Amino acid sequence: MTETLLAKIWDQLGAAATSRSPFNFLQLATAGLDGAPQLRTIVLRRCDATKGALSFVTDMRSPKIQEIRNDPRVALVGFDPAASVQLRLSGEAEISDDEAERLEMWQSLRERTLILFSAPHAPGSILDDNGQPLQAGEPLNEEPYKRFALVTVRLNRLEWLDLSSEHHIRCTFDRDGATWRGAWLAP
Numbered sequence: 338m339t340e341t342l343l344a345k346i347w348d349q350l351g352a353a354a355t356s357r358s359p360f361n362f363l364q365l366a367t368a369g370l371d372g373a374p375q376l377r378t379i380v381l382r383r384c385d386a387t388k389g390a391l392s393f394v395t396d397m398r399s400p401k402i403q404e405i406r407n408d409p410r411v412a413l414v415g416f417d418p419a420a421s422v423q424l425r426l427s428g429e430a431e432i433s434d435d436e437a438e439r440l441e442m443w444q445s446l447r448e449r450t451l452i453l454f455s456a457p458h459a460p461g462s463i464l465d466d467n468g469q470p471l472q473a474g475e476p477l478n479e480e481p482y483k484r485f486a487l488v489t490v491r492l493n494r495l496e497w498l499d500l501s502s503e504h505h506i507r508c509t510f511d512r513d514g515a516t517w518r519g520a521w522l523a524p
């Protein structure tokens with residue numbers, strides 16, 4: 338029975354990576370460089386059920402990149418309000434250096450996303466009232482593609498919580514070699 342739910346989770350994540358479905362936006366948690374948790378929204382860009390992996394894109398200069406390099410353990414959470422379902426995920430993030438994979442993702446992005454990588458200042462730079470950085474950053478001498486990061490999270494745990502009926506359902510799946518070990522939990 339947990340297998341049916343696992344298939345449903347991967348179906349929903351697969352749909353979320355290609356369309357505006359509830360889990361298209363996920364919240365990504367990293368450990369900050371000072372150890373404090375850091376949380377932000379990302380767009381799910383790719384779901385590979387076979388590898389048990391999810392991908393998102395970001396700016397190579399964004400703080401989360403340093404955080405992932407420092408500690409690749411991350412957690413993600415999504416919420417489907419119409420279904421009253423929460424999906425918690427955790428795993429290890431990797432910043433891709435596979436040029437073929439990077440290029441394939443880059444070419445799949447829309448113009449309005451690509452333009453973000455032309456932003457002159459690193460995400461999080463402090464700006465004055467005129468939008469100029471208070472501290473001079475690195476000169477912008479790299480092409481936007483070089484500032485593009487493809488991050489893939491190899492999941493090691495998925496957790497589904499369904500509060501849609503009086504009988505709440507909570508189920509976890511832990512990676513176990515090439516398969517997933519499912520278990521029902523008290524909600």
Ligand SMILES: Cc1cc2nc3c(=O)[nH]c(=O)nc-3n(C[C@H](O)[C@H](O)[C@H](O)COP(=O)(O)O)c2cc1C
Pocket residue numbers: 362375376377378379380381393394395396399400401402460461
């Ligand atoms: C709806 C929405 C979608 C977002 N998607 C992304 C994304 O896919 N990648 C990303 O780096 N930041 C995305 N952001 C911005 C992040 O939430 C965050 O503010 C930014 O990446 C800086 O995070 P950092 O300082 O922790 O690196 C999104 C924000 C919103 C509100």
